[in-house]
Amino acid sequence: MSNSTVPRTTTEAKTPARTPAASGGAAGRRARGGKKNPGKLSLKLRFRRDRTLILMTLPAVLLILVFNYIPILGNVVAFQDYDPYAGDNGFVAIFNSPWIGIEQFERIFADSAFWHAVQNTLVLFFLQLVLYFPIPILLALLINSVVRPRVRAVAQAVMYLPHFFSWVLVVTVFMQIFGGAGIIAQTLRQHGYEGFDVMTDPEVFKYLVTAQTVWKDAGWGIIVFLAALSSVSGDLYEAAAMDGAGRWRRMWHITLPALRPVIALLLVLRVGDALTVGFEQLLLQRQAVGVNASEVLDTYVWWNGIRNQDFSYAAAAGLIKGVVGLALVLIANKVAHLMGEQGVYKK
């Protein structure tokens, strides 16, 4: 067996050998020639060859099927007047609940709270796009210009850190610094000024949320830009310098163009994900700042469904968000392809 030098064939030859019935004439020969034309192997042989691999993927596939695919079917409750007590458990209840067509959707579109949530979502999205998106790029340029490895490593370690903190922690830290009882307000009061409370001010809230996002994830965002920068050939810089380009000209004509594809890709992806803005972060501050300022589509679904137990209504709202979100992602990917980038998946 081991005298075969073509490893791929070894497995294929080994399998029929173990079961003589399957190795009958033609199949065996085809199996041996199978390296170049795997398509010519019979399905049975390919299964025998790859059954271990398939077995290995099973647990993950099973989990994904159960927790990602079956719930998709559960979205049918959006078209029902779902009653969780109509069956032995919530799942059986789906079959016993009455169908009411698109009534829930009509209710949603007539609800001003829904449109308010949409508005908040979009406002937060644009704020993050303008105030958050450029920061990792600038930080990456800054770090990249630092030559000393030790300084680089320390700065990177510090900047990556907040990404790994939970939202609970981040929101709490912000509360302790900027809140009504926080350190800044305390210090102001001690010196005879009036305190303030940013955390409960609906006007400032959207900027506060953006600041939290920046604090938590801007440092993490530099990784991908640093990678793009490190792949730029030094020859380009040298040639430019020989031609008399100064430091800034080199940055403008070499560094920034090198970042362009990454920036474009991330921008497109961000737009595709526009309806998802900081679910956990906003949920945590919902009480403090009030519903008006903090309600986005995700929290709207959570409130109506889980808190108010109006499952059909919330599922319908979630379905709207999901469908529009999927459309945005697909469009964004299309745009990425049109721009000549790879996108999330290949064409």
Next chain:
Amino acid sequence: MTAVLDTPPDDAHGVRKPSRWAAPPRPVWEEPPNKAGLAGKGIALTLACLAILFPLWIVIVTSLQSKKTIDEAGGLVVIPQGITFIAYQELLSGGQVQKATLVSIGVTVVGTLFSMTVSVLCAYGLSRSGSLGHRGILMTLLATMFFGAGLIPTYLLVQALGLTDTYLALILPSAVSVFNILVLRAFFMNISQELIDSARIDGAGDWRILWKIVLPLSRAVLAVIGLFYAVGYWSAWFNASIYLTDQEMMPLQNVMIQLVQMQQRPVGLQAQINTGQLSPLAIQMAVMVLALLPVAVLSPFVQKHFKKGMLTGAVKG
């Protein structure tokens, strides 16, 4: 200056080892840095790092102060005066927070082991392109990156499966991250095919190849993905908040919400606070430190692998 700082010790043969920290030599064509530019860079970097470290500093320092110091400072303490671990002693000597910490540790350890096992197996199973079902399975996984089922149907399913009020509800629904599987898979596919082939010629099956060859070669990416999963479990609070009703079962993050954001007093240690020995603020800060400590200690060790991990993760459908 760098030359002095970074001079590595000579080895036995008197040959200088190049230090990992030594600055690369400046190319001839590059202008020497000017003072203003260097200072500007230094200030910007320092500010960025301070913005991250200062809040953490306050939290940690305050948790280590006595009630007197905290009262004098009128709240959070910036400059520490004497260190006391009384808040931690209180928290970890029984009661709600200790229970919650143990729950969090348990869920994180079990969850991470489970997620890693499932993900590594799946990633290896998908790492040989051309194997039967490879494309179909991959597409099945990839599709979930584009659309989620939505919160409500997932909630109903978890309820219907009878997982509510069990710790399984904190692990199973989010046990598999497709992104992490793709990162692992990309890494496995980069392992030299000759090596795997030679093991196969020697008679090793897929299990043995995975265990003896692929895993030992993938320590870096395993560390990164393990950290991602562990941080995910450690930081999770939402699943617990909707699937658990029993306050006794709550993990640390949820208890932190109750203690710090809703300003509740922790159950089981009222006496110390009421007798005035312990500041409630110190307790709050100590809970926060408990929550941030494992993450802050672990992530720098894995940090050097982040870039590689994130890059191999660039999706290659």
